[in-house]
C-alpha cells in the first residue's frame with residue numbers, strides 16, 4: 140500500500156498538472172508535470188524500474204556517440220572524483236536520455252543506484268519516466284535541478300539530479316551530463332552548487348569536442364556574459380564554425396556559416412599578434428567597439444582547410460604529448476614504442492594525479508587495439524562484491540539484485556582491446572587470485588556460468604603503492620605482481636618533472652584562457668610541491684581563472700594549502716594491507732596473527748580497531 144506521503148505527492152502532482160492548484164511547484168517543474176501527465180499520459184503513482192537496453196542495444200545506441208564519449212571521458216572522470224564524496228553518480232546520456240557512461244560513487248550509495256538501475260543502458264526520457272533531471276533537461280535543452288519530490292513519479296523522490304545539456308559543434312543538442320545523489324542530508328542549495336560545477340564540466344566537454352572537430356582551423360574564444368563562446372575560421376579568415384553561445388553572441392546562423400562569411404563582419408583583431416601559438420588578443424566588434432580579450436589557437440596541423448581529408452594521425456601523438464620535455468618520460472615512451480603491439484602488460488606507478496589514467500589511454504590509442512574498447516575500473520572505489528560482479532560478470536539470476544539478463548563483466552567487454560585497472564594495490568586478495576587465473580588461462584568464468592569465455596585483452600594497471608614490498612610482505616600476490624609488471628613505467632610527480640614550467644603554462648592556458656599569471660603567482664606555482672600533481676594544478680588554476688580580476692591571476696587567487704616537507708609513501712595503507720593479510724592467513728585468529736607479525740596481542744587489537752580492519756573470515 141502506498142504511504143501517506145506517497146499519496147500526498149501523487150495528489151499534489153495531479154492537482155498542479157491539471158491546473159487545479161499552482162501550489163509552490165516552480166513553473167518549469169509544473170510545466171514538465173503537465174507534459175508528463177497530459178502529453179505522455181504517465182501515472183505518477185506507477186512504480187518500477189526504467190526501461191533498460193540490452194548490451195547489444197547499448198552498443199548500437201553508443202556508436203554515433205563514440206567520439207563524444209571519448210572526448211568527454213577525462214572530464215567526466217574528474218567530475219566523478221570531485222563529487223564522489225558527496226555521493227553523486229555521474230552519467231553522460233545521448234539526446235534521447237539513454238545513459239551511455241556511468242561512474243558510481245562507491246560505498247553504500249552505489250547499491251542504491253544499481254537497485255534503481257541508474258546506470259548505463261537505462262532510459263530516463265521524460266516520455267518514459269516523467270519529470271526527471273535527464274529527461275526534462277533534454278526536453279527543454281536547458282540546465283535543470285530536479286530535487287527529490289519535484290520528480291513526477293513518486294518513486295524517484297529519493298533522488299536529486301542536476302543536469303546540463305551538451306551541444307555539438309553545430310549547435311545541436313547532443314546529450315547531457317547528469318549527476319544524481321540519493322543523500323537526504325544535502326540541501327537544494329548544495330545541489331545547486333553541484334549543478335554549477337556540472338554546467339562548467341559540460342562547457343569544457345563542448346569546448347574539447349569543438350576544438351577536435353575544427354582542429355584544422357584557427358579557433359578564437361569570444362567573450363560573453365555567460366562564459367566565452369568559440370569561433371572557427373580558416374586561413375582566408377572565413378568563418379567555418381561557431382558553437383551555440385558564439386552563434387547567439389554574434390547572431391551567426393547555419394546559412395551564414397555555410398556561405399563562408401568573412402570573419403571581419405563579426406570580429407576584428409590584430410592578426411599579426413595572433414600568429415604565434417595560442418596568443419591573447421583584444422577583440423573588437425565590426426563597428427570597432429571593444430568586445431574583450433580572446434585567445435586565438437592556431438590549427439593543430441599547418442595545412443590549408445580547403446583540403447578536408449584528415450592527415451594520417453601519428454598514433455604516438457598522445458604519448459609524446461604526455462611525455463612533454465621530461466627526459467625520463469621521453470625515455471619511457473621510447474621503450475613503450477618498442478613493445479606497443481606486443482600484448483605485454485604494463486604497470487604504471489605514480490602518485491595521485493600524475494596522469495596514470497591519461498597515460499593508459501594513450502598507450503591504448505597508440506596500440507593496434509586502438510579501434511577496440513578501452514575499459515577502466517578503479518579497484519579502490521568499489522566494495523569487493525561489486526568489483527567481482529563488475530569485472531568478471533555474472534549469469535542471469537546469479538544473485539539477488541542481479542540484472543535480469545546478466546552482465547558480461549568488464550574483462551569480456553575489453554575483449555580485443557585494453558583493460559585498465561586503476562589502484563590495483565587495493566584489489567582484495569581473493570579477486571587477485573581470480574584475476575591471475577584469467578591472465579594465465581586467457582578465459583573468464585562469469586559468476587554462475589557453466590563454461591568459461593575466452594578473452595584477449597591487454598592489461599594496463601596502475602598504483603600509487605609500492606607493490607614490490609607489499610608482495611614481499613604477502614600483502615599482494617607476488618605471482619600476480621610479476622605478471623602485471625611486464626613493463627613498469629614510473630610517472631614522475633609534477634614537482635620532479637624537468638618540464639614542470641611548460642606544464643604549468645599549458646594548464647594555465649587551458650584552465651584560465653583569458654588570464655595571465657602575475658610574476659608573484661608564477662613564483663608561488665613554481666615553488667609549490669603539488670602533492671595532488673597535475674589534477675591539483677588544474678583545479679587551482681580553474682578556480683584562479685574564476686576569481687582573477689582584470690584578466691590577471693595574482694598570488695591571492697591561488698588556493699595552495701600549506702604543505703610541509705616530503706610526500707610520504709602510503710605507509711598506513713601498506714601496514715593495513717599487511718595486517719589484513721596476516722589475519723586472513725591465520726583464519727582471523729588475532730593471537731596467531733600477532734605472533735606472525737611479531738606484535739603483542741594488545742597492539743594488534745589496537746591497530747585493528749584504529750584501522751577498522753575486518754577480522755571475521
Ligand SMILES: Nc1ncnc2c1ncn2[C@@H]1O[C@H](COP(=O)(O)OP(=O)(O)OP(=O)(O)O)[C@@H](O)[C@H]1O
Nearest residue numbers: 213217461490491492493494495496497673674677
Ligand atoms: N601531462 C599532462 N598535462 C596536462 N594535464 C594532465 C597531464 N597529465 C594529467 N593531467 C591532468 O591531471 C588530471 C589527473 O589525471 P589522471 O586522472 O590521468 O591521473 P591519475 O594519476 O590517474 O590520478 P589517480 O591516481 O588519482 O587516479 C586530469 O585532469 C588530467 O587531464
